[in-house]
Amino acid sequence: MATILPGSTVFLGKDKFAPVDALIKEGVRVAIGTDYNPGSSTFNSQPMMMTFAMTYGKMSLEDAFKGVTRNAALSLGRKETGIIEESARADLLIWNL
Numbered sequence: 001m002a003t004i005l006p007g008s009t010v011f012l013g014k015d016k017f018a019p020v021d022a023l024i025k026e027g028v029r030v031a032i033g034t035d036y037n038p039g040s041s042t043f044n045s046q047p048m049m050m051t052f053a054m055t056y057g058k059m060s061l062e063d064a065f066k067g068v069t070r071n072a073a074l075s076l077g078r079k080e081t082g083i084i085e086e087s088a089r090a091d092l093l094i095w096n097l
Contacts, residue, residue, distance in 0.1 A: 001028075001029050001030075001031055001071065001074060001075040002018070002023050002028050002029070002030045002031070003030070003031040003032070003033050003075055004018040004020060004030060004031070004032055004033070004053060004057065004067075005032075005033050005034070005035040005040075005041065006018075006032065006049045006052035006053045006056065006057065007034050007035055007036070007041035007042075007043035007048070007049055007052065008035045008040045008041045009052070009056065010041075010043070010052055010056070011040060011041045011042060011043065012040055012041075017056045017057045018057060020053065020057035020058065020059045020063075021057070021058050021059070024059075024063055029066075029071045029074065029075075030059070030063065030066075030067050030071060031067050031068075031071040031072040031074070031075040032046070032049050032050065032053050032064065032067035032068050032071075032072065033049070033072070034046065034049050046068050049068070050064040050065070050067070050068060053067060069082045069083070070082040070083050
């Protein structure tokens with residue numbers, strides 16, 4: 001499992017982004033984290049990390065969602081979370097708006 005930290009890349013002003021497309025093409029699962037801390041990333045928004053990963057890393061929307069759900073759960077050894085299916089553990093909030 002590869003874990004990218006888009007906020008750190010942007011916050012630190014790095015020129016190169018993680019080679020997300022190459023990793024995914026080789027079959028590597030990619031998780032997305034915030035690395036929220038005062039030294040290298042003051043961003044604490046997962047949707048913003050998804051946006052950075054899609055904009056700068058050319059990640060697809062589907063892969064970005066996997067990166068903050070299923071792949072993130074698997075990277076923490078939590079096989080029963082990060083998915084919506086019968087018998088999976090989940091905290092869901094559904095609003096009728």
